[in-house]
Amino acid sequence: MSDWQSWAAPAVVIVTVAILLWRNLRPAKEASCDEECDCGKKE
């Protein structure tokens, strides 16, 4: 059992949660389009 892995894994989880929160709580870039499900933006 690697010791460094026991703190590295929670660190990855914390960073992931932070990114998820940031992605969802930041102001929308474009009011008319969602980036997860394409809505016809081809430009």
Place this chain on the structure above:
Amino acid sequence: MSSDRTFALVGNPNTGKTTLFNALTGLRQKVANYPGVTVEKKVGTGRDRHGAAFTVIDLPGAYSLDAKSPDEEVTRAVLRGERPDTPQPDAVICLVDAVNLERHFYLATQVMELGLPVIVVINKTDEAEERGITIAAKRLEERLGVSVVPMQANERVGMEALQVALSASDLAQPQWTAVEDGDPATRYTAIETLLEGTVARSEEDRQTPSDKWDRVLVHPILGWVVLLSIVGGLFFTLFSLAGYPMDLIDGTFGWLGEQVEARMAEGDLRALITEGIIGGVGGVVIFLPQILILFFFIGLMENTGYLARVSFMMDRLMSGVGLNGKAFVPVLSSYACAIPGIMATRTMESARDRLITTLIAPITSCSARLPVYVMLIALMLPVGTAGQKALVMIGLYVLSIIGVYTFAWVFNRTLEKSEKTLMVLELPSYQRPSWREITLQMYERGKIFLRRAGTVILGLSIVLWAMTTYPKSDSEDGSEQLAYSAAGRLGKTIEPVIEPLGYDWKMGIGLVASFAAREVFVSTMSIIYLGEEAEEDSVRDRMAEETRADGKPAYDVRTCLSLLVFYVFAMQCLSTVAVTRRETNSWRWAILQVVYLTGFAYLAALATYQIGGFFLS
């Protein structure tokens, strides 16, 4: 690149505006055959014959400038220079359909009254010719005093003449006397006078190949037989053909996991990578072949012009629940994803119809449900043939259609009434499918699916892995650790509520986790079952072996049916909630959507499981 002049491209929906826009600017865009596809504002640049740059604004399709839908409002505002975000165009390219010249001139004459220079493009001259319609463009040009260019935009026929017209140093203002009277009949009389002697129709009734096809494909009985056969073929292919590439993807992710295990010492981070990341993401990515097959069929139907016929047939049903066929375009888009579907409601005139369509859109079986359906159907029918599995899949889609109609009817009866709007739906001629367009669409959809897997699903898989791993118990047994973890405790807490539906606490974890996105149910199952004993077994095998306390299989037919019914109706998509809030400008409707869909999903799954008890052991 500096732009000398700005042209606005205006026309009724489905006139070939997007095709002309592409031809003028060289930008790639989706060409669809059903009405209302041009929703977003599109701007591009092109060069005229003298090499001077010009800008083209592709405005949303509109039938008139009497702004009824939000789309038409945008078109009118841009043309009048009333939108601060868009400069007023220097001239307008007005696209009309050669086959329906009188009706398309309704908008064209309104545009001519705005006082801007105009170039009239008469598109689809080949179709007009096929129908025995001849148009004297020169005579019309003389009468209007502006360039009138006959075109066949999809073949670039007439492009040279349009380039000449665009390159003119002085663009002419039309000689057209404004129709002051707001009565449409007065305008149509003026249009009749304008077109008199310019349009000649052949006396004989010419049947085009499209007319002959339509006799079968939109027939009240045969039409449905054909449609059901096509949908049946789609699902059969989904189960029979997708198996090979799925095994390949599964093998690749398995190999990847082995490589990590061989190179890293045992520990939490290794478990996070193999069980959380590779297991979670791989569990969803494996369904890429199915997504591609689904969009191949949708692309084929859209590209050949058949989808517009489906829209036409659906209009008969839509009117039965108080909605017009225009609601079908957003509903149909929702089969790919509810988000663009809800955004497509902007093409509808009535605010009430827009709201009803937005509320029912998430019931359509979007592509995110596909992985969940495929996994549960395979569990339910372990030795079933592709045909049997396809039948269950059709049943789920039919159930979602019944749900759409039922709730449309309920909302139509309960929400305050408003004026009825008429639907104008054009059936484009059938055409050979463009394989390039279909491949492009499959590529785009595949990219979106993988992007979701690499972002949202990846993130949620990591969080879920943490929830199934922490806090840690002293036990070495995987099941005990899962029960001790945060996710296990959550599952046990909600177990009494979901028990009557036939679900245990592990399924409960999947339900709660997939509240953010439906596909997460599949990755959660991978993390839960493969995490317990990371052996050679596939998730499906592990799930099939799972038993209840009484020794009976956990995923029996009753439970799988109950889960399938739950996923047909449940909201389970946070992105859709956000878009509903944005489009309705109110949290009230977004919350109502979540509550009524989740509540109904619960009741429907409960009824399925309990009634199923009478027939299935």
